[in-house]
Amino acid sequence: MADCESSNMSAFSNQDIVGSRYALEVAFQTMKERCQRLQQRLAKVEDENSNLRLQKRKDDVGVNSRGYEEMEAMQDKIAELERQKQQLAHHVFMVTSENKQLWTRLSQSAKLNQSLGSQLTKISDTLNRHSAVGNLNQSQQAVNMTSSSRDIFRSSVLNQLPKRKESVSSTNNSVDPRTDSLEEISLKLINSFLQEKSELEDQCAQMTELREGGLSPSFSAEHLGFSMSSTNGSAGEDGDLMDPLLVPEVQQLRDTLLTIKQDLLVQQENMKAAVTNLLKLRDGGPKCQTCVEKAKNVQSNALEEAAKISTATTARFESANIAEPESLGDSADEEIKEQLQRIPETSDNGDHSHAAQNVRVCPICGRFYPSSVSFEDFHHHVVNHFEDEDEKNSFLLL
DSSP, X not given: OHHHHHHHHHHHHHHHHHHHHHHHHHHHHHHHHHHHHHHHHHHHHHHHHHHXXXXXXXXXHHHHHHHHHHHHHHHHHHHHHHHHHHHHHHHHHHHHHHHHHHHHHHHHHHHHHHHHHXXXXXXXXXXXXXXXXXXXXHHHHHHHHHHHHHHGGGOOOOTTGGGHHHHHHHHHHSOOHHHHHHHHHHHHHHHHHHHHHHHHHHHHHHHHHHHHTTOSTTOOGGGGTOOOOOTTSOOOTTXXXXXXXXXXXXXXXXXXXXXHHHHHHHHHHHHHHHHHHHHHHHHHSOOSHHHHHHHHHHHHHHHHHHHHHHHHHHHHHHHSOOOOGGGGOHHHHHXXXXXXXXXXXXXXXXXXXXXXXXXXXXXXXXXXXXXXXOHHHHXXXXXXXXXXXXXXXHHHHO
């Protein structure tokens, strides 16, 4: 019994020892884990403290550097404003000097424009007088042609018609004083036109110099070194500033100069046209459509009048006896020569004046003979009219 109890007691004691040891191990493990967690927390706290110290140092340095940078920025801005002020003063001085030059050139252009206006007025008056003289000469020629065509049938002395060659040649060789005076007037006008043309070319050269000096169609404030400031007062991309009140004045000057240039170009074209017309007048008379139509009207009226007179004369010859040609006198011979020497205006443009002088008109039937027909054929045609009339008269006498 005693042995059983002792064995039981030893078993219980061994169990108590194992349980206490296990409890101690659990307690040690718990303490170990708690120490590890505390060590980790301590390490984190130390890291946070070090980070806070570094952040504090950075904040102190940032405050000091920010104030220094702001001071440097203010100094740079002051220096930039000083530079812009000097540049703006220089631009204002440059624009002032250019304005003075522009006003000087404008005054010169105005004087030249006035002189051109007066000279163009003189030229137009001269051309008007010349055209009036030409119209008067044409009307006088038409009247003379009509009066001579009425009297040409009074005489039939056509045996002396071959003498017309000598009279025509002498007439061609003689010099018309009226033609000489027109030539002198034309030469004077041409000289004056050439002088005006040279002066106009000089003015165009001056306008070209003005344009090359900064007054081209692309002229703007940018070519003067300005740029408009922004709305908030800051400088543009190139850092320039400009007073916007100066731009309208410069643009107004540019527009004025461009207008003067256009007027001068128009005057140049008018001068060239006037010179061309004068050269045409000098070479072959008026070539405008109005003058050609007037010449055609005068010619048609003269031909109609001659046809009427020819018809009336033919009827009169058929109804009565015709006197002998020898009884008409020397005055009729002179009238016939003058009528045959007159020049019908058959040219449309006035360039073939010598060809028009050789055109012949039959005084009986009004038929035209060009210069290609010989004078003998024309003379034979006219004489045939009188031979037919003589046969009719002899038949009536019988």
